[in-house]
Amino acid sequence: MASSSHIQNSEALETETKRESQLAAERAKKHLKSRRAREWRFKLWGRAAVLFALASLIWLLFSLAGTGFTAFQQNFMTLDVELTESVISPDGTRDPQELRGANYRRVLQETMYDLFPEVTERRERRDLFALTSASGATHQIRLMVYNDPSLIGQTVTLTVPTSDNVDQLLKGYIDRDLPESLRKVSNEQIVWIDSLKKRGIIKKKFNTILFTHPDSRDPELAGIAGAVVGSIMIVVIAFLLALPIGVGSALYLDEFAPKNKWTDLIEININNLAAVPSIVFGLLGLAIFINFMGLSRSIPLVGGMVLALRAFPTIVVATRAALRSVGPGIVNGALSLGASHTQSVFQQKLPLAAPGILTGSIIAMAQVLGETAPLLMIGMVAFVTEVPNSVTDPSTALPVQIFLWSDSAERAWSERTAAAIIILLVILILMNGLAIWLRNRLEKRR
Amino acid sequence: MDIQNPKFVCRDVRVHYGDFEALHGINIDIADRGVTAFIGPSGCGKSTFLRTFNRMNDTIEGARVSGSVTMDGQDIYDKGLDPVLLRARVGMVFQKPNPFPKSIYDNVAYGPKIHGMTSGKAEMDALVERSLRRAGLWEEVKDRLKIAGTGLSGGQQQRLVIARAIAVNPEVILMDEPASALDPIATAKLEALIQELKERYCIIIVTHSMAQAARVSDKTAFFYMGDLIEYDATEKIFTNPGDTRTQDYITGRTG
Structure with a gap:
């Protein structure tokens, strides 16, 4: 009697345990779905966050590179400058004091005018001269002559930056189709620039000035x-x-x-x-x-x-x-x-x-x-x-x-x-x- | 228990961490040679007590030691005694092998260097070799003394740390569960080394392994809840303990 009830009890216990574990397994299965969904959502958020950060960085770099890279090149003019003695040292003494203050601008102007002999009018000549970076070029000539006065009377070849407007036009930042009054470069100047470009006098080169010069009022002469x-x-x-x-x-x-x-x-x-x-x-x-x-x-x-x-x-x-x-x-x-x-x-x-x-x-x-x-x-x-x-x-x-x-x-x-x-x-x-x-x-x- | 010419005599040693009393007045004499093992469940104060012998408790914020600990009759908590000199006489080996991230040679040479114990490279070379030999590591590392000590296996690292401690010529070596991070083979080597070292040094070892205590030690002290319960010859402790708490612990009923 006692042993049979014991067997019945143990059978009942077994079925109960089985039922309980089945129930638990079903619940866990259901719960698993929502757990996986939660995991998946979390992963998605993580990927979105990383993607956002990466996209911002790439955008920044591309916009910088897009605007900035053209600055590493600049248009230069190669000019044959005649260092006329009558302009630089009219009395022929070649006194250092005099050489320091001589009118090198005049020398440069003559060089530019010689490139386009047909330009004779005063206003036109001023526009022509504006194509070159006047202060940078005159400074370069002054240094040259002051250091070696024997150059006076000879013709030297100089490479000087163009003015910033010429540079910007050639890089395509100034729109040639704009009405002339809205443009920084006149129609005549565009003709001259194209001619100089064709003659090989204006050439684009690596912009060493950006690295070797200190700051300046003129963009073409400014460096870091x-x-x-x-x-x-x-x-x-x-x-x-x-x-x-x-x-x-x-x-x-x-x-x-x-x-x-x-x-x-x-x-x-x-x-x-x-x-x-x-x-x-x-x-x-x-x-x-x-x-x-x-x-x-x-x-x-x-x-x-x-x-x-x-x-x-x-x-x-x-x-x-x-x-x-x-x-x-x-x-x-x-x-x-x-x-x-x-x-x-x-x-x-x-x-x-x-x-x-x-x-x-x-x-x-x-x-x-x-x-x-x-x-x-x-x-x-x-x-x-x-x-x-x-x-x-x-x-x-x-x-x-x-x-x-x-x-x-x-x-x-x-x-x-x-x-x-x-x-x-x-x-x-x-x-x-x-x-x-x-x-x-x-x-x-x- | 009576001990002839004890190395350490401790009377009513209490250690406080802030307001908490970790040891409640320990009285014990430690023999000049041989191995003394401290056993007991975690938190019983055996490691704390071990650190009173080289005053490493001084480096723990808020720890205070009272009572008296004398080494060869001299109070090691005397105000005039510099713990730096005490630690040159009482070396220590820690639970986790902690060689310096330097070459094997520099590890062993560090102690003698800071104490200015040698003059000249030849003397230092000899001392490094002697220490590594005594630690049973020389044959394994003699061709690569320049490699980093951290590149050795765990058991080798622990023997390197022992060589490092031996190099400053201590009288005592304290070991705080030195084999708990080692595999059985490395542990066996370490235990064999302890058997050799006990001829020269007074060794005190804290261990969680009762089998280890039974194998390596001559005398065993059982600690429980900050008290020294029983202290006797190892054989006596493990075969015929005098206190039921000791009995319960060594038979695995507590701890």
């Missing part, structure tokens, strides 16, 4: 050399100041400072410093370095010091993250051998954290390179037509140069603005690439 040198000086100064101070602060706070509310306060404020709008750093620099310490405006020294303040919190945060990523095992190992705390930090922990610190610092320097607002506050927005020779020479920086050019009216500036942005981006990509390369190299050594 001054801005690039200024930017390099600023980045180097900012790096030399911010790296030791930043790494030192991070090391002290993380490894040596007592943990109390004062160090907490300092920590919070360093993190806040990273979030301060950059223009505020410009005001701070203006107040401290220029008004209080009496340094000049517009100089890379002040720019570098201001941007060191900007880079400082980034380096502190990166350094502390790098230090914390080193496990306690290494430090404990050194301590257990009888190394002092300082030794274990400097001999074992810091070398291991170095790749992270370096990467963070280079990213900080990339920020510094692209920073514009604080430089406006300390007067680095000035129009500087010379490449700075020292950190106390007035200068500008690459992003500020872009800002200045983007504000100018002539059509020729817009392609140069885009070209300068391309160059800035290339430098930034190179810096980030350097960071990755250094990190990989240092990590391989571990």
Whole structure:
């Protein structure tokens, strides 16, 4: 009796268990559908987000390349200039003082007029002369003659940039079908330009001026050399100041400072410093370095010091993250051998954290390179037509140069603005690439 | 338990982490030679107690040690004693092998270098070789001393760490679960090494493996909830424990 009821019980238990597990399996099956749908939706969102980011980047690059690449080439005129003695040194003394101030414009004008002997009217001749970049060309002739007065009386071959309007017309940015009154180039000028082009006097070449010249009022003579040198000086100064101070602060706070509310306060404020709008750093620099310490405006020294303040919190945060990523095992190992705390930090922990610190610092320097607002506050927005020779020479920086050019009216500036942005981006990509390369190299050594 | 010429004498040792008392007054004498094993369930305070012998608890924020620990009669918590010099006499091997990310040679040479123990490269070479030999690693690595210590296998790394500790000529070697990250073959090698080393050094080992404690140690101390429950010859502990809590732990009923 007892044994049969036991068997019945166990049979009942078995069927119940079976039914329960079947039910559970059915529910799980139903639920699986919605789980898969959720997964699929999430993947879709992810892909859409990545696609959006990628599309924005590609759009940016293409629009920049589209406007900017033409600036890397420019139309030049090759002219045979006769250095007439009666114009340059009428009394024949060839006095250096006289050579410096001689009427080279006249020499150039004669050359241009000779190209089209049929043009005789004063107004027409003025339009003809406007095809060349007058100030650039006369400067070139002046330098030549001043350095070698024996050239006077001879004919020299010069390559000078055309005026920006000629360049823009030949690049197709000025519409030939527009009514003449709306065009920057007259019908007559178009005829002359086409003739010069046909005769091989005007030729398109690689635009070295963009890389070797400082800023200028004339687009065809403007380059980024001054801005690039200024930017390099600023980045180097900012790096030399911010790296030791930043790494030192991070090391002290993380490894040596007592943990109390004062160090907490300092920590919070360093993190806040990273979030301060950059223009505020410009005001701070203006107040401290220029008004209080009496340094000049517009100089890379002040720019570098201001941007060191900007880079400082980034380096502190990166350094502390790098230090914390080193496990306690290494430090404990050194301590257990009888190394002092300082030794274990400097001999074992810091070398291991170095790749992270370096990467963070280079990213900080990339920020510094692209920073514009604080430089406006300390007067680095000035129009500087010379490449700075020292950190106390007035200068500008690459992003500020872009800002200045983007504000100018002539059509020729817009392609140069885009070209300068391309160059800035290339430098930034190179810096980030350097960071990755250094990190990989240092990590391989571990 | 009576021990002749003990290396360490601990009286009423208490360790606090902030307000939490991890050890409630430990009294123990540790023998000058041989292996002493500390066993007990997780959180019983055996690792904490191990770290009082080389003052590694000093490096933990909020940790306080009271009571007295003497080494050869000298109070190691004396204000005038520099823990840096103590740690040169009391080496330590950790649970996870932690060689420096440097060459095998530099790993072993690091300790002697910071203590200025050798003059000249020949002397250092000899010391590195002697230490690696004593750790039973020399034959395996003698042709590749310049490769990174982190490139060795886990068992080799742990023996490298022992060689590194031996290089500074310690009197004591503390081992905190040294075999818990190793496979059985590497563990067997390590245990054989411990058997050799106990002739020269005072070894204290914390282990979770009772079989290991039974194999390698001469004396065993059982810790439970911050108290030292029983301390006796290993054979006695594992065959005829005097306390039911010890009995329950070694037979697998607790812990």
